[in-house]
Amino acid sequence: MSPRKARAMLGWAYLLPYASLFVLFVLVPIVVAAYLAVMQFDLTSPKSAGFVAFRNFADAWRDEYLQRAFVVTAKFAAMMVPSLVVVAFALALGLNAMPRGRNAVRAMVFLPTMFTVAVTGILWQWFYNLEFGLFNFVLKNLGLAPVPWLSDKNIAMPSIVLMSLWWTSGGTAVILLAGLQNIPRMFHEAASLDGADGWRGFWSVTFPLLRPVVLFVVVTNLIGAFQFFPQAQLLTGGGPELATRGVVQYIYETAFNGYRLGYAAAMSWMLAAVVAVFGFLQFWLMRKEAS
Amino acid sequence: MRIRQALNGLLATILAILLVRSGWIGAVRGRTQTEISFWNGFTGPDGRVMLELIRRFNRENPDLRVSMQRIAWATYYNKLMVAAVNGRGPHVFVIHASTLPRMNRAGFLEPADFLFGPGGVPEQDFEPLVLRTTEFGGRRVGVPLDIHPQGLYCNTDMLREAGIVDERGRPKPPTNREEFLRAAALMMRPRGSPSPDRYGFALTHWQNNYQSVFPQFGGRYLDERGDADLDNPGNVEALEFLGSLRTEKRLIPPPDNQLGWIGFRQKKVGMVFDGVYMLGDLKRLEGLNYVGAPMPVLGHKPGTMADSHILCMRKGLTERERDGVARFIRFLSENSLDWAEAGQVPARRSVRNTDRFRSMQVQYAFSRQIPYMVYPPRIVPLFEMGLEINLAVERVIRGRMGAKESLRIADENAQKAIDRDRAESQAPGGSR
Missing domain, CATH: 3.40.190.10 (Periplasmic binding protein-like II)
Known part of the structure; x- marks a missing residue:
């Protein structure tokens, strides 16, 4: 065997463990979902399963609950992504400016990211409890009226966003901090000599040089936001009055509570199409940035 | 040399495990056990009571071994449905009376009429209202274990x-x-x-x-x-x-x-x-x-x-498994007074008409509603x-x-x- 061929074989051998898992847990489910999406496939009536072409997609297009779920998901993304970028940026800038103790503070900021969403959700459920929760206990002691954090249609979503920020901003801040630390000092020094300190320096030097990292953070979090599900499932169960039931939760309920796998698969493809748009957008913007 | 010894030791251990797992040792001693898998959603304190009942059953029936799998109700039916529709479901499982219509239509429930009558559970010991929840097309698909109003x-x-x-x-x-x-x-x-x-x-x-x-x-x-x-x-x-x-x-x-x-x-x-x-x-x-x-x-x-936990079995069991499941269901039904301690009302009238059940304050008080309770629609x-x-x-x-x-x-x-x-x-x- 030639050395080149041997090296190629070695490369494939390294890839094999990941590739086999990828095929099993990603590729096969995608193919199965594509098959199911054009089938009427209800686990409770296997005898009536059959090919229905694009009927599931047409039904989903008219489904008022799906439309509502898309609005809820978009609302979450619109609240979550900008606030995450602002909070994480502030944390990263603060950490970057610290002369001492940065590592300890960074570890503390990063800590909530290490929790699973289940732990985070249960913890915040207690914080938010209307009558007996920590937040309202503090408010009551300050002589203020309790806030219906999770039971008011207008407050429930911001409450979920707040919990998600606590949970994820540390991880995003660390990514931004790494980007900040990669900016050569000479740029800041040159800008300082030209009188561009403070905000001017941030907008003229730091932010432009950090743009690829910010772009990455924005697009990956936007894609993540469209998969919004466990936070709402744990905190509100999708309520009040479906005000926090996103697309993924609706798909989950259709598939695993209603057992309508074909219809759920069709809705999954519709969500995948939306996420793909943002994926391509990121790809296009990054290529543009690189060129 | 040491490596060789270690390898020999490992080989001997693997062989021993395989022998035990294969049931060959039991067969030689003339005690082959039939494995019965039992799924339910009793993940709370009720699960401990059920586990104790199963241990007792296994002790009293050395030819059977019931193993219990507890899955939180939130995901229980998904797992049961997917496994059972593919013919890989447990031998016996619990289904709520309200969920029976969809599980029955999925087609994996074995008719359970043979469990009632002589040698089985006495039909007249159940309220007709409760028994009706298990009937589809003139056949019963399970045995009610309890009522929870x-x-x-x-x-x-x-x-x-x-x-x-x-x-x-x-x-x-x-x-x-x-x-x-x-x-x-x-x-x-x-x-x-x-x-x-x-x-x-x-x-x-x-x-x-x-x-x-x-x-x-x-x-x-x-x-x-x-x-x-x-x-x-x-x-x-x-x-x-x-x-x-x-x-x-x-x-x-x-x-x-x-x-x-x-x-x-x-x-x-x-x-x-x-x-x-x-x-x-x-x-x-x-x-x-x-x-x-x-x-x-x-x-x-x-x-x-109200609703009820119904004991059901899946289609495609062997004769020995069917017999084992029937004995297990009968055992649980007969011992549902112990099950009542976990916070349930037994489905059987004779069990409810005991001093011990009447001394269970909450369960007994709730059971007084049986004559007028309503099940969710079928x-x-x-x-x-x-x-x-x-x-x-x-x-x-x-x-x-x-x-x-x-x-x-x-x-x-x-x-x-x-x-x-x-x-x-x-x-x-x-x-x-």
Whole structure:
């Protein structure tokens, strides 16, 4: 065997463990979902399963609950992504400016990211409890009226966003901090000599040089936001009055509570199409940035 | 040399494990065991009681070995359904009576008629209403293990403090609308406050609470043709009453997930409606004094909602497995008095007619509702109907909509789900 061929074989051998898992847990489910999406496939009536072409997609297009779920998901993304970028940026800038103790503070900021969403959700459920929760206990002691954090249609979503920020901003801040630390000092020094300190320096030097990292953070979090599900499932169960039931939760309920796998698969493809748009957008913007 | 010794040791260990796992040793000793897998959702304290029963069964039946898999109810049916439809399901499993229609249509339930009669469980020992939940097309698909009606839990300290006692000074749970409203008002602290520290009553699961109340107003789920009838006058009146507790009478806290139950546990709520199965949760608490009672008559007649755990088996079992499962089901049914300790009402009349069961205060009090309890409708799209009922109740108790309009919307959406299910169960892409 030639050395080149041997090296190629070695490369494939390294890839094999990941590739086999990828095929099993990603590729096969995608193919199965594509098959199911054009089938009427209800686990409770296997005898009536059959090919229905694009009927599931047409039904989903008219489904008022799906439309509502898309609005809820978009609302979450619109609240979550900008606030995450602002909070994480502030944390990263603060950490970057610290002369001492940065590592300890960074570890503390990063800590909530290490929790699973289940732990985070249960913890915040207690914080938010209307009558007996920590937040309202503090408010009551300050002589203020309790806030219906999770039971008011207008407050429930911001409450979920707040919990998600606590949970994820540390991880995003660390990514931004790494980007900040990669900016050569000479740029800041040159800008300082030209009188561009403070905000001017941030907008003229730091932010432009950090743009690829910010772009990455924005697009990956936007894609993540469209998969919004466990936070709402744990905190509100999708309520009040479906005000926090996103697309993924609706798909989950259709598939695993209603057992309508074909219809759920069709809705999954519709969500995948939306996420793909943002994926391509990121790809296009990054290529543009690189060129 | 050392490596060789280690390898020999490893080989011997593997061989020993394989021998034990293969059952060959047991076979040589003439004791082949039949493995029976048993799935359920008893992940709370009830699971420990069930585990103890299984250990006893395994001791008394050395030729069988029942192994239990407990899965949280939230995901239990997904796993059971997917496994069983593919023929890989457990031998025996628990299904709620309300879920039986969809599981039965999925086609993996073995008819269980042979379990009743001589040598089996006595048919006449069950209430006809309970047995009917297991019947499809003239055949039974399971054996009811228990009944779990919704009822009233009262904090006895709060009742006593509010002066709600009988002539002997014992706390007296309300039995009718007037007493209920009086108790809810008297237990509130401070009385009449817009933001009280303690409430006399709070809702727990709105959907269940409402379904426990509307039978008392003559309400129902379906009409005679099997179509949705959620906006009938009885349902509307019941929901108006429930909504008025918050919007007019200001007797209950604003609706919030699980608020009522958490409050009851923390002695901040005096009364709640919930299932008898919640007793296991209360038993773990120290310092909470409570009693169980039948639902007070808030409408025009007694009534409450109930469900049951049904023991079922899957199709395709061997003769030995079928025999083992039959013995196991019979054992659980005969020993359902032990199961009652976990917070259940046994399905068998003879078990309920024992002094030991009568001494179980909450279970016995809840069991008195059996003559007039109502099971959820026997339809496949029950999840969809439940969601609509939940939304309808939520809109009303939040004061966003009147009961009639809210139930009209729920009825319309539930009917759509029923129509779709009817069409789809006939043919693929049936007209929707």
